[in-house]
Amino acid sequence: MGRGPFRGPVPAYGRDMRDLAPRLPSSPGFWRSPLRGPWFTSVLGLVLLAGITVLFVTGLLSYAAYNPDLSPVNDKTPDKGILGFYLFAWPTDPPWLYRLTQGVHVTLGLVLIPVLLAKLWSVVPRLFTLPPARSLAHALERVSLLLLVGGALFEFVTGVLNIQLDYLFPGSFYPLHFYGAWVFFAAFVAHAVLKAPAALRNVRRMRARAGREPDGTPAGRGPDDGLRSPRPDPPTVSRRGALWTVGGGSLLLLATSAGRSFDGPARATALLAPHGGAEPGGGPNGFQVNKTAAYAGIDAAETREDAWRLAVVGRTGTVRLTRADLLRLPQHSAALPIACVEGWSTSDQWWRGVRLRDLAALAGFEDGPPDLLVESLQRRGAFRSGALRADQVADPRSLLALSVNGETLSPDHGYPARIIVPAAPGVLNTKWVARMTFGELG
Ligand SMILES: Nc1nc2c(c(=O)[nH]1)N[C@H]1C(S)=C(S)[C@@H](COP(=O)(O)O)O[C@H]1N2
Ligand SMILES: [Mo]
Numbered sequence: 503m504g505r506g507p508f509r510g511p512v513p514a515y516g517r518d519m520r521d522l523a524p525r526l527p528s529s530p531g532f533w534r535s536p537l538r539g540p541w542f543t544s545v546l547g548l549v550l551l552a553g554i555t556v557l558f559v560t561g562l563l564s565y566a567a568y569n570p571d572l573s574p575v576n577d578k579t580p581d582k583g584i585l586g587f588y589l590f591a592w593p594t595d596p597p598w599l600y601r602l603t604q605g606v607h608v609t610l611g612l613v614l615i616p617v618l619l620a621k622l623w624s625v626v627p628r629l630f631t632l633p634p635a636r637s638l639a640h641a642l643e644r645v646s647l648l649l650l651v652g653g654a655l656f657e658f659v660t661g662v663l664n665i666q667l668d669y670l671f672p673g674s675f676y677p678l679h680f681y682g683a684w685v686f687f688a689a690f691v692a693h694a695v696l697k698a699p700a701a702l703r704n705v706r707r708m709r710a711r712a713g714r715e716p717d718g719t720p721a722g723r724g725p726d727d728g729l730r731s732p733r734p735d736p737p738t739v740s741r742r743g744a745l746w747t748v749g750g751g752s753l754l755l756l757a758t759s760a761g762r763s764f765d766g767p768a769r770a771t772a773l774l775a776p777h778g779g780a781e782p783g784g785g786p787n788g789f790q791v792n793k794t795a796a797y798a799g800i801d802a803a804e805t806r807e808d809a810w811r812l813a814v815v816g817r818t819g820t821v822r823l824t825r826a827d828l829l830r831l832p833q834h835s836a837a838l839p840i841a842c843v844e845g846w847s848t849s850d851q852w853w854r855g856v857r858l859r860d861l862a863a864l865a866g867f868e869d870g871p872p873d874l875l876v877e878s879l880q881r882r883g884a885f886r887s888g889a890l891r892a893d894q895v896a897d898p899r900s901l902l903a904l905s906v907n908g909e910t911l912s913p914d915h916g917y918p919a920r921i922i923v924p925a926a927p928g929v930l931n932t933k934w935v936a937r938m939t940f941g942e943l944g
Contacts, residue, residue: 527630536734537744538624541708543729544701545745546621551694551701553614554654558687560607564843565680567592567600567927572873573889573943576930578676585684594897597850597924601841604927605763608845611661612759612774616751618654620744628728643696646689653686665844666774762846765789772846786912789840789848792928795913798880800934802913805879810918812902816865816940825918828904831856831864836899842928853922855903858895865940871895875939876921876932888930889943890923899924902935 526532566589570577579585593599629651635641660682664675739747761772795802803809811822835854841847862871874895880886894900900923904911911917916933923930 527627528632530627530728530731531733532630533627533731534733534735535731536737537739537741538627539730539741540700540704542741542744543621543624544704544708546617546624546748547697547701548705549617550614550621551698553610553617554690557607557611557614557657558683558690560603560610561679561683562588563603564600564607564927566590567603567925568929569889569891572891573875575875575887576889578884579680581677582680585680591891591893592925594894594900594924594926597838597899598841599925600927601763601839601847604841604843604845605760605847608661608665609756609760609763611658612755613752615658615662615755616748618658620748622651622655625729627731631728646692649685649689650693653682653689656682657686759845765849787851787906787909787915789851789907790846791914792840792842793885793933795917795934798878798883798886798934800879800913805913805918805934807918810936812919812935813937814861814865814940815937816862816867818864818866821864825904828856828902828919831860833904834898834901836901836922836924838899838922838924840922840928840931847928852907853901853903854905855901855919855922857898858890858900858902858921858923859898861902861938862895862940865938867940872941873943875943876935877937877939878932879934879936885929885932888921888932890921890926890930894923894926894930895940897924902938 565579568576568578569592570579570582571586571589574580628647635644657679660675660679664679755774757771758773761768761770795805807825811824812828814821814823833854834857835852837850837852839848839850858874859871862874871892872895873892874890875887876890877887890900901921902919903916903922904919906915911920916935919935920933921931921935
């Protein structure tokens with residue numbers, strides 16, 4: 503006030519001047535929470551380090567489970583190039599495999615949201631640090647931070663939008679989430695390698711001092727980390743209390759979303775799941791419907807007994823079968839779940855129908871089934887067809903199901919016939935099947 507700009511070489515005074523007039527977020531004094539500091543940031547950072555690693559691995563597994571390299575119809579990210587280096591043949595055992603990996607992916611992703619937000623809040627003063635870059639190395643570090651923060655927000659936002667409002671992403675969710683994950687992970691690895699040793703040191707040091715320093719501030723250390731406020735407001739909650747609040751938020755999300763992976767009363771607790779709650783229990787055949795026949799544009803006239811024919815294409819040309827023909831073939835049962843990429847799943851349903859390998863034999867592959875392309879009556883949509891690997895076709899539990907839980911398939915569950923394969927993602931369990939091509943997948 504009234505004083506000219508300070509020019510003298512008295513650093514302490516200069517710092518105080520800035521802190522007394524903290525009008526801009528670039529001024530350290532602007533950020534007043536006494537919670538900010540290396541301990542708080544490090545604990546949250548270490549939780550994210552573990553959690554996001556699991557998210558990344560289960561995400562990559564989910565992509566592999568789609569059999570993207572088997573046929574273009576399965577591949578939602580055809581330009582992946584070397585990013586598909588790790589792809590492998592997704593197994594058929596244990597049958598609940600995708601239920602587990604994708605349930606963990608989606609549930610953990612939701613649970614980590616409060617942790618991510620708290621972590622970003624704890625480092626927000628750094629986003630405003632001036633000058634934005636002191637050197638080339640500093641500039642690179644800041645760009646990687648930008649990719650890290652932007653990438654994390656992008657992955658969480660696209661993931662949540664996909665499970666909550668899946669129709670918002672007509673086919674484009676996959677490339678966004680897949681490439682976003684790689685951009686994020688590159689920045690994440692750089693960041694973790696740079697910061698993990700310091701984070702561990704911080705937590706250990708704070709723990710060692712816990713008895714002596716109630717606020718966790720190591721003696722003689724100033725705000726050199728850029729996290730701790732130089733002029734903190736009086737605390738309204740302890741650091742520990744703040745962590746419990748974040749953890750409580752995570753627990754609340756866990757309690758209101760995990761139920762989507764279970765049946766019975768547990769499912770009703772999935773308040774945040776659009777495909778949870780009361781819907782699955784009330785669905786036809788006793789379990790939930792993802793896309794209805796009406797949504798997929800399936801006309802009742804084309805599924806009638808006298809209209810519908812299954813085309814089985816193979817070495818012997820094309821065989822056309824009615825539903826009655828299929829019912830005359832040997833019928834087999836399998837208890838298998840449906841597990842969707844959106845993270846929800848059902849417990850085992852009791853399916854009954856014709857083994858895929860028996861249909862392969864009918865198509866001239868008595869010597870062992872080849873890969874299989876399945877096409878549905880549906881005309882448009884990313885999930886109208888799907889390709890199955892030879893080992894999935896060969897599994898005795900893999901069926902062209904005609905009934906489920908003792909009843910004829912309902913129209914919404916895929917009448918007249920649908921695919922069910924152990925351990926595969928829901929998307930490969932094609933409903934309203936019209937044509938099965940063994941061998942050449944095109
Ligand atoms: N033809 C066709 N089949 C399909 C789909 C679709 O949109 N079209 N959706 C798939 C997806 S994403 C899932 S999770 C399962 C769900 O099966 P349900 O509706 O019987 O529970 O069906 C799969 N089969
Ligand atoms: Mo799905």
